Amino acid sequence: MTDRQTQSQSYGLPVRAIIITLLACGAFVALSGIRLPGLRAVVVDASRLNVAMLALKPILAAFILTELVAALVPGLRALRHTTEGRVRLRQTSFLLAFAIATLQIVGVVRYAQAAHLLDEGSLFRRPIMDPSFALAGALLLGVAAVAALAWMVDRAGVGVGYSVLIAAGLASSLVEGTRRALQQAEGDLFSSLFMSFFVLGVFALASLRMLRSRPLEGSSARYRLPTPGIEPVHQAVGIAVLALNSGLAQAFFWPLVPALIQPSWVHKGLQLMLTASLCRLFSNLFHRPATEEDRAALAKAARASTLWLCGLTVGSWYVDQVFETANGASIDSLSLIALIAVGMDLARELRAYSSSGPQQVLRVVHRLEDADSLSAALQAGGIATALRGAHHRALFQFFAPFIPIGVLVARADAERAEIIAAEYERALAEPPALPVTPDGGVLAPG
Helix, strand or coil, rough: HHHHHHHHHHCCCHHHHHHHHHHHHHHHHHHHEEECCCHHHCCCCCCCEEEHHHHHHHHHHHHHHHHHHHHHHHHHHHHCHHHHHHHHHHHHHHHHHHHHHHHHHHHCCCHHHHHHCCCCCCCCCCCCCCHHHHHHHHHHHHHHHHHHHHHHHHHCCHHHHHHHHHHHHHHHHHHHHHHHHHCCCCCCHHHHHHHHHHHHHHHHHHHHHHCCCCCCCCCCCEECCCCCCCCCHHHHHHHHHHCCCCCCHHHHEHHHCCCCCHHHHHHHHHHHHHHHHHHHHHHHHHHCCCCHHHHHHHHHHHHHHHHHHHHHHHHHHHHHHHHHHHHHCCHHHHHHHHHHHHHHHHHHHHHHHHHHHEEEEEEEEEEEEEEHHHHHHHHHHHCCCCCCHHHHHHHHHHHHCCCCCCEEEEEEHHHHHHHHHHHHHHHHHCCCCCCECCCCCEECCC
């Protein structure tokens, strides 16, 4: 056995960091079990109107809105590419989250008042606090609590804070869906459960295969699948519903559809076409290939991503149908892809700890191709790396600024890694070489 093998076996897992992450996830799941106060209990759907989910949504929306503004306003674009700028954008997102949460509170309170859903008490019992204030206080405190849990994971845990909290919520929903399926299943329980979870397992394996696809390499960039993220699938559903339920479609489109064709298949067909179109659009929007080789690699990766996402979309229809038919309960199979991606990120980070010792973040980047290229440069220099949050970020690309990609290296290699990273960044900052004529001369610009 070589010294290198002996050394790789001597490292253990970061137990303290794992415990901190598990505690944060457990606290988030506990918040998910707290129903929204101020509303009458008989009308509260704890799976939707809970403190954790309603607090997380404003935070994620604030990050995305801040990123959109910074990308669209020329004077703010530089903030997206520097460490100091990213800190300012993150601080702005946190403040904006409270503003969005306040607007959300106003909307919920107005709806509850109009529908007489506020808990005003009875003749002999009055609530301790005005229901509107209870609701507002719970949501604002929830935003602060969720942000604090994510910060705790980022500072002392494993994985990206918001990424693991989202995964904890998805896992909790999946467990709850399984529990309801067991309760509602009728007839041959074993065969119904076997069939539904068999197709769900096949879908999970297909998703894992897509996420484990090797990045396609150009001359200066590497493109992971899916290049457009999974957002085209979600956007296509919304656009298809709006388009086919519009007055124009009701007047001119639906009368032309043969009665033999079910409306659900029309929705699915339009969703599939929109998914393919949006995959191409988002792949071009999210990536900026610098060379012809990069453009060719991106085009190939975009085609593969489109095929995978269209296939998974069709698979999700079948999985959802089988699961609901067998168990009488619905399941969001597409959310399983995100859960798998987070699991892959955590497994990769823990393997890095186990094989190379304690890790530290060398750089934090927000473009996958930049993170992959820096990782390749470090590995060429003999330094093992892991990318924190890379698979989950690949599923959402531009729409997940709350999942920064951390380039991890072993603490023992940190100084040498910093030198390689600085040389890599200096090479990127150099202007491209001028083209050379056949006789050895240099062509002037323009």
